Amino acid sequence: MSNKRRDLLKAGAGVAAAAAFPMIGMKDAYAQWNSTPEKGAKLRVLRWSRFVQGDIDQYMKNVQAFTAKYGIEVRVDSESWEDVRPKAAVAANTGAGPDIILGTFDDANLYPEKLVDVTDLCNYLGKKYGGWYPTCELYLKPDGKRWIGVPLGATGSMIVYRESQVKAAGFDSFPKDTDGFLKMMKALKDKGTPGGFALGHATGDANTWCHWLVWTFGGQMVDTKNNVVINSPQTLRALEYSKELYSTFIPGTLSWLDPNNNKVFLDGQISVTNNGISIYYASKNSKDPKINALQTDINHASYPAGPAGVSSACHLFMNQMIFKYTKYPKAAKEFIRFMMEEEQYGAWLQAGIGYTAGPLVAYEKNPIWTVDPKHTAYRDACKELRPAGYAGKLGYASAGALADFIIVDMVAEAASGDKSPTEAMERATKRAERYYKV
Numbered sequence: 001m002s003n004k005r006r007d008l009l010k011a012g013a014g015v016a017a018a019a020a021f022p023m024i025g026m027k028d029a030y031a032q033w034n035s036t037p038e039k040g041a042k043l044r045v046l047r048w049s050r051f052v053q054g055d056i057d058q059y060m061k062n063v064q065a066f067t068a069k070y071g072i073e074v075r076v077d078s079e080s081w082e083d084v085r086p087k088a089a090v091a092a093n094t095g096a097g098p099d100i101i102l103g104t105f106d107d108a109n110l111y112p113e114k115l116v117d118v119t120d121l122c123n124y125l126g127k128k129y130g131g132w133y134p135t136c137e138l139y140l141k142p143d144g145k146r147w148i149g150v151p152l153g154a155t156g157s158m159i160v161y162r163e164s165q166v167k168a169a170g171f172d173s174f175p176k177d178t179d180g181f182l183k184m185m186k187a188l189k190d191k192g193t194p195g196g197f198a199l200g201h202a203t204g205d206a207n208t209w210c211h212w213l214v215w216t217f218g219g220q221m222v223d224t225k226n227n228v229v230i231n232s233p234q235t236l237r238a239l240e241y242s243k244e245l246y247s248t249f250i251p252g253t254l255s256w257l258d259p260n261n262n263k264v265f266l267d268g269q270i271s272v273t274n275n276g277i278s279i280y281y282a283s284k285n286s287k288d289p290k291i292n293a294l295q296t297d298i299n300h301a302s303y304p305a306g307p308a309g310v311s312s313a314c315h316l317f318m319n320q321m322i323f324k325y326t327k328y329p330k331a332a333k334e335f336i337r338f339m340m341e342e343e344q345y346g347a348w349l350q351a352g353i354g355y356t357a358g359p360l361v362a363y364e365k366n367p368i369w370t371v372d373p374k375h376t377a378y379r380d381a382c383k384e385l386r387p388a389g390y391a392g393k394l395g396y397a398s399a400g401a402l403a404d405f406i407i408v409d410m411v412a413e414a415a416s417g418d419k420s421p422t423e424a425m426e427r428a429t430k431r432a433e434r435y436y437k438v
Contacts, residue, residue: 033124033337041331042073046087047102049078051155051262051278051355053285058351062344069338072331081203081258081316085403091323099326100335103319104203105388106139108149109399115148116322121333122147125340130361133383138394139317150336151359152318155276156381157208159301162294165193165271174301176311178216178241181304185248188271195272196249196264198256199412201405204316205258209274209303210411211388212313214238216306221407221432222392228436230410231429237307239414239421246415254416266291274303276316277355277378284353300377315385318356357381397435406431 045063050056056078063074077098079087085107091097092111108115122141126132136151137144161174169187171180185195198205214220219235222228246253250270252260261273266282268290273279283295305311322332338344342362349358350368354375358364359382369379388407389398410428413419419427 033120035120035330035334035337037070037072037331037334038328041328042075043100043328043331043335044075044077044098045100045102045335046077046079046084046098048081048084048104051258051276052281052352054281054351054353055348055355058348059339062339062348065344066335066338070331070334072335074335082201085203088321091325095325097323097325099322099328099332101321101323102152103149103321105207105314105317105402106394106399107403108140108319108321109142109395110403112142112148114324116324116326116329116332117146117148118150118322118333118336119145119147121337122150125150125337125360129342129363132359133361135317135382135385135387136359138387140319142394149319149321150340151382152320153356153359153363154318154382154385155204155316155356156354156378157204157274157276157313157315158377159272159303160265160275160279161195161272161299161301162193162297163299164297165191169193174299175304177304178306182241182244182248185245185272189248193271194248194250196253196256196261196270197245197274198258198261199246199254199408199415200256200260201408202256202258202260204276205256205261205274206405206408207388207402208313208315210408211386212303212310213242213306213411214407215312215386215390216303216308216310217241218306218308218310220391221401222389222398222436224391226392226397226436228429228432230432231425234308235425236421239411239424241306242411242415243417243421254412266294268294274313277353277375280374281353281355298374300374302377310386312384312386314388314390315357315381317382317385317387354378357383392436397438400435401432404431404435 067074081104088101088103092114140149141147169191171184175181175184188194197209214235217234217238219232219238221230262279264270265273265279280298283291286292303311303313320336326332346366349366354368357378364379369376387394388402406428410424414421414424
């Protein structure tokens with residue numbers, strides 16, 4: 001990116017920010033925040049490994065800016081999504097570990113009593129930046145009163161596809177319903193350009209599309225009273241559909257984790273998958289001419305709607321948790337506040353070309369969403385996502401069931417033929433009841 005274009009983006013972010021929160025509101029918000037970090041504070045942060053280089057590069061620049069301003073040393077460690085969750089659980093149970101952990105989905109609900117109350121910080125940020133999207137409160141304000149974590153945003157899970165290969169299969173545009181989607185997937189396989197979706201324990205990719213599949217046929221794990229209702233005609237239809245869909249996949253998807261579909265897509269082995277904007281980012285920034293050339297052929301689409309008319313996925317929600325064992329809770333809060341302010345957060349959004357969609361209303365006006373039309377599909381991920389524990393109340397049960405990959409395993413078992421759809425559904429019901437009937 002040229003320096004001129006970078007400056008224009010930076011200037012645009014400032015204009016958007018000014019429009020989003022007038023000065024009076026900013027003064028009121030500032031008046032409510034007064035937290036001085038502890039003397040001699042040091043912080044340790046555990047976060048997920050980057051999928052786009054711009055994410056970690058800008059994140060670390062923001063960390064360095066925090067250290068320069070406050071004189072507080074911050075150590076940042078990175079692990080895969082699959083490894084962050086167990087490490088966070090160990091930290092919560094042993095009372096030792098990173099001061100701040102960037103987690104996923106509703107992990108905070110596994111150990112809410114072990115987390116620092118961040119209500120004051122969330123109220124400050126919400127007031128200053130136009131409010132939090134409703135899903136943020138469902139995940140991190142489970143009792144409707146106290147925030148147990150600070151939302152970071154959501155990594156959107158959209159359909160990523162090769163336009164030329166979809167057209168070669170006889171489709172001028174990406175199908176908007178599940179019938180058309182299945183026809184396209186069959187046609188792509190017949191053309192020798194199959195698709196593929198993760199069915200291993202992929203925290204992001206498998207959870208997002210498997211939940212969409214169940215929901216779009218009208219199924220759900222629990223009802224509004226947290227009764228397990230996954231054993232239903234709607235879920236059965238979803239699983240029967242998954243068998244047909246799976247037959248069009250490239251081999252190996254049962255063991256895919258989050259990095260796998262990125263690699264095979266960029267290698268030209270598949271024509272369609274679900275993913276964040278990381279595949280497009282990798283193509284745009286690749287020094288390999290073959291991979292770089294893909295950027296003109298890559299496009300993004302929403303999930304097709306099924307019989308229930310649902311096309312949204314449970315995009316990968318990100319949270320920031322401060323653990324009570326920290327010696328420096330004020331410094332930890334100040335770190336998160338600093339990282340969420342527009343000067344830092346806006347730059348982070350731009351560096352990752354929208355890999356994580358903002359949880360605060362003001363950030364939907366960041367120019368990164370419109371500077372390239374292929375970014376726009378990811379803008380509303382946090383605004384539109386449906387929580388994985390839908391339609392029940394989020395808490396320990398929903399967090400535990402998600403961490404146990406119950407929905408993913410059910411779809412994988414039925415799709416692959418390891419179990420009949422009915423058997424897979426019945427096993428998922430028994431597993432879910434272990435959490436919801438405690």
